[in-house]
Amino acid sequence: MKKKYRYKDIVDYLKDTNLTTVEELVRALNVSPATIRRDLIDLENQGVVRRTHGGVTLNSFVATQLSVQEKNQLFKAEKERISKAAAGRVESGSSIILDAGTTTMEIAKNITHLPLRVITPDLRxxxxxxxxxxxxxxxxxxxxxxxxxxCVGEHARRLLQSIHTDIAFISSNFWSFEHGVTTPKEAKTALKIDMIGCAEESILVVDSSKYDSFSLFKVAELEQFSEIYTDDGLEKDIREKLKYLNVKLHFM
Known part of the structure; x- marks a missing residue:
């Protein structure tokens, strides 16, 4: 089994059990203890899980963000489904914002056939x-x-405060029903708020592995988005709870 798929299976297992052990993961994934220990070290370094004396659990509060290279390895198939569907909202001749992120990069790959104006902070x-x-x-x-x-900072904010776009596609590493969208850095928070503010409508594009985690700075409540595109990995009870929001939901 490839590493990225084991990562997803470990996270999914922890969503069901909340707390588990190396031995339980060995039985559930049918791999060696050494492999599981290496995977848990990687996931802990990425801020996804937290190891304790009693075992391992998901890290609900995340103080830092993963690098682009680390995020590229996680949940790639889900991001591709989300981005392909979200790209269908883009019309020829429109102006859009693509937030920084691996999912928004996938959106970019699906809109290359259209004449557009694209504003982005993402170098790639x-x-x-x-x-x-x-x-x-x-x-x-x-x-x-x-x-x-x-790009972050006041120079980027000044540009956003002088424009108006059709759609802003916002990405996030942290989202939940209770906390909304959060980030670990104040500068990125302000930038995302401005992106939402200068667009006719804002759309959240985020995979299910990032659900039920939060960080220090608040960007927006989920109801501030007109639509949310995520994958079908969310549990049934979470989907039902999200349906109470006044937001159009897409589970890809």
Whole structure:
């Protein structure tokens, strides 16, 4: 079994059990104890799980964010389904914001056939879309956040405060019914708030593995988004709870 699939299976197992042990994971995934221990060390370093004397549990509060390279390895198939569906909301000739992130990068790959104006803080998205002549790309500019390889800071905020776009696609590592969308960095929080504020409608694109985790700074309540695109990995009771929100939900 490939490492990324084991990661997903470990996270899914912890969502069901809340607390587990190496021995239980060995039986559930049918792999060696050494493999499980290595995976748990990797996931703990990424801030996904927390190891305790009693075993291992999901890390509900996350103080830091994963690097782009780390995020690229996780839940790739889910991100591809989410992004393909969300890209269907983009119409020819429209102006959109693509937030920094691996899911929004996948959206970029699905809109290259359209004439568009795209505004993004993400260096990789900007470079990728600049290869297509029918797409006008604008970078936010400003200080570079190394973890996300994207622009943050007051220079980026000034640009956002002077424009109005059709759709803002917002990504997040942390979302929940109770806490909404949160981030570990104040600068990124302010930028996401501005992205939501300057768009006619904002759409949250986020995979289910990030659900029920939160960080220090609040970006928005889930009801501030017009639509949420996620994958079908959420438990039935969570889906039912989310349906109480006045938001159009898509489970891909």
């Amino acid at each position: 998205i900007a470079l990728f879309l600049s290869e297509f002549k029918q797409i006008e790309v604008t970078m936010f500019g400003g200080e570079i956040d190394n973890a996300s390889q994207s």
